[in-house]
Amino acid sequence: EAGVTQSPTHLIKTRGQQATLRCSPISGHTSVYWYQQALGLGLQFLLWYDEGEERNRGNFPPRFSGRQFPNYSSELNVNALELEDSALYLCASSFSERQVYEQYFGPGTRLTVT
């Protein structure tokens, strides 16, 4: 069974541009989570989607947004990129969060903003 996949692996953008990151969950999982891990900092929760809807978001500005598609894959968009957005962005998936389920992580997308 395929795990969580993310694309691209690496992304280089300049300040002010927009970045789009993609995540495909494990088959059967309906919840997708996005996390940011900036260099030297810990993991921070960004967004949680379940069954097509945004369920919760962390303390990030509105220029961080996303969506979940009918096939449960998800997209994270970061507008008006700033240098401090450079980080590893991790996606995880689980079964529906109506229960508390284990999360499975993807390999991440490393975003570099110059």
Add this chain to the structure above:
Amino acid sequence: KNEVEQSPQNLTAQEGEFITINCSYSVGISALHWLQQHPGGGIVSLFMLSSGKKKHGRLIATINIQEKHSSLHITASHPRDSAVYICAVRSQPDNYGQNFVFGPGTRLSVLP
């Protein structure tokens, strides 16, 4: 004070040693996760706990809800256990509004 704290921050051990990493939290939780992050960045979920104790191979995780404390133990440590271990909690109040709070991580190096 951070909502999730871990100790120690860094740990160096000799191969074969018994290792304990501690996590304490200050919020009400619905579940606690232990994660392992290797140098390349990939994260593996080791355990999800809401009570008691779980064991998987050489890894044991325990949680004490009353004391708001969890421990991750590694028996017979091996150099391939070298990684950052992260404690993460899902805070309450309810399953559908959960927030996720991560500890700062414990960097473990196991020397041959």
